[in-house]
Amino acid sequence: MSSDASKIRAADQVIRSGIAGGVAGCVAKTVVAPLDRVKILFQASNPEYQKYAGTWSGAFRAGAQIYSDSGVLGLFQGHSATLLRIFPYAAVKFIAYDQVHDLLMPTRAQETNLRRFSAGAISGAISVLFTYPLDLLRVRMAFNTIHSSASGQPVRPSFLRTARLIYAEGLPTPSAAPATRDLVHTFPILKFYRGFSVSLVGIVPYAGTAFLTWGYLRATLVPVQSRSSGRPKATPLADLGIGALSGALAQTVSYPFEVVRRRMQVGGLTEPGRWLRWGETVRAIWTRGGMRGFFVGLGIGYLKIVPMNAVSFAVWQGMKRLLEF
Template sequence: MSSDASKFRAADQVIRSGIAGGVAGCVAKTVVAPLDRVKILFQASNPEYHKYAGTWSGAFRAGAQIYKDSGTLGLFQGHSATLLRIFPYAAIKFLAYDEVHNLLMPTHAQETNLRRFSAGAISGTISVFFTYPLELLRVRMAFHTIHSSTSGRPTRPSFLQTARLIYSEGAPLKSTGAPITRDLFHTLPLLKFYRGFTVSLVGIVPYAGTAFLTWGYLRATLVPVAPDGRRPRATPLADLGIGALSGAVAQTVSYPFEVVRRRMQVGGLTEPGRWLRWGETVRAIWARGGPKGFFVGLGIGYLKIVPMNAVSFAVWQGMKRLLDL
C-alpha cells in the first residue's frame, strides 16, 4: 500500500471518528436540553428562578414556569449555541480520546486506571480549549430571562446578539489588587469570550478523566477480553448503563468546579466592568450558601448528566459500529 493511500485511510478514519463523536454529543444534548437550561439558571443564581433551587421538585416547577412564560422554545433557549458548540466539542473529545487511548494503551495488557484517567483528561482539555467561546455563548443565552420588548412581545437573545453583547461589555475595572486585565481587554477583546476558562480547564480534568476512567474500567470488568485477545462488542443496553454510571460518578467529583465556572461565566452580566477571580467567586458562593452552595442544582445535574452520558456513550459506540470504526 502506498504512503498516499495510507494517509487517505488515516484521514478518512479521523473524519469518521469525529462524525461519530459529534453526532453522539448532539443527540445526547438535545435529549437533556430543558434540564440543562434549568440547571444553568440554578447554578448562576438567576433571581427569577433561585427560589426553585434546592429540591428535585423545584427543577420541574422551574421548567413549568419557563414553559408558561416562553413556551417550548423557552425550554430550548440557547440550544442553537449548544449544538454549534457540542458537535465540535464532542467530535474533538471522542476523537482525541481514541487517539490518546491508542497511544497510551495500544494493547489491553497496558490498560491501567491511571492511563484511562489520563486519556480522558487530555481529550477533555483539548476539546475545551478549542470550543470554550461557544460554551460561554450558550450559558449567556440560557441565563437570559428578559421576556419583554418595545413591541410587548417576548424576546430571546440570538446567537449573534449575545456575541455582540459580550464583545461590547465594559472594560474591566480594578479587581482585588492591581488593574490586571484592563490593558489586556483593550488589546485582546476576544478574551471576554474566555470568562471562567481557567476553572473550566481545572474542572474538565476530574470530569472527563473520571468519566472515561469509569467507562474503561467498567467495560474491562463487565466485557472481559476473550482468549484470542479480542473484547466482544457490548450491547447498546450495556453501553447505556455503563455510560450512565460513568456520568454520575464524574458529575459528583467535578460539580463544585462547574458551579464556580458558571458564576464566572455570567460575571459579565452581573458585574460587566470586572473580571471575576477564582478566590472572590468561591468566597461569594460560600458566603451565600456555605458548603451546600457548591452543590446547588446537583440533583438536576444527575437528572441531566446520567441520561446525557448514557445516550452519548451509547450513540458514540453505535456510530462507530455504523461507520465501521
C-alpha cells in the first residue's frame, strides 16, 4: 500500500513539474517572440533582411519592416509552432532536470559544478530528442516571408502547410552520400531532423552552462530556508536576475552551434535536393563571414535570451511554489 502511495506521489510530482516547466517556457517564449522571428531571419541569411544584420538597431528596423509588411501577426509568424514545441520541450526539460538533479545531487551538500552541468546537459539532450521536429517547423515558418497561392494572393505559412512542404522536399541527389540517400528514402521522417546532430551537440554547452550557472549562483547567493529542508529561500527578483545571467553565459558558449543548426534547418528551402552536412555548412559560413559569421545575430540573441531565461526560470520557480512541490 505504501509502495502504491509512493508511486502516486512520484507521478503527481512529475505532472506538476511538467506543468510548471511547460507554462514557464510558453510565457518566456511569448515575451520574446518578435525578437526570435528577427533573429531567425538573420541567422538563416534571409536575403530580404540581410541589410539589417550586424547592428543592434538593425533588429528594430527589421522588426519595423515586418510590422509594416504584415502587421502584428507578422512579428509572431511561426509562434503557434513555437508554443506547440515549447510546452512539451520545456516540460520534458524541467521534468528531466528535476529527476536527474535529485539522482545526482539528492542533498545540497552533494552539489558540484560538474554535476550541475551534467544535470542540465542531460535534461537538454532529452528534451531536444523528443521535440526537434517541432523546432524545425517553427524555424521554417519564421524563415518564410513570401508565399503565393494559385491565384497570386499572399498566403501566410501555416503549421500543416509547412509540414507538408518539408515532407515533399526533394530527396538527396546522387552527389549526396549513399548512406544519407538510403536513410532518407527509407525514413522520410528524417527530413524533420535537418540539423539535429548540431542541435544535440549544441544543447550540451547551452543547457549545461545555463543550469550550472543557475545552480551555482543560487547556492552562492541565495540563503536556504532551513538546515533541515536545504531549499533556497529565493525571491522572484533573485530568480529573474540569476536566470538572466545564466541565459547570457549559455548563449555565448553555444551560439556558433545555433547558427550552424539554423543554416542546416533551412537547407531544404535553399537547396531542396541536397542534405546539408556539418562540414560544408561550417565552410559556407566561414567563407561568407569568417569568424564573425558564427556570431551573426548574437546581439539579438542577448536581447532575446536574457529576458527569456529570466522569465523562464522565474516562472518555473513561481509555478513550483504555486503547485507546492
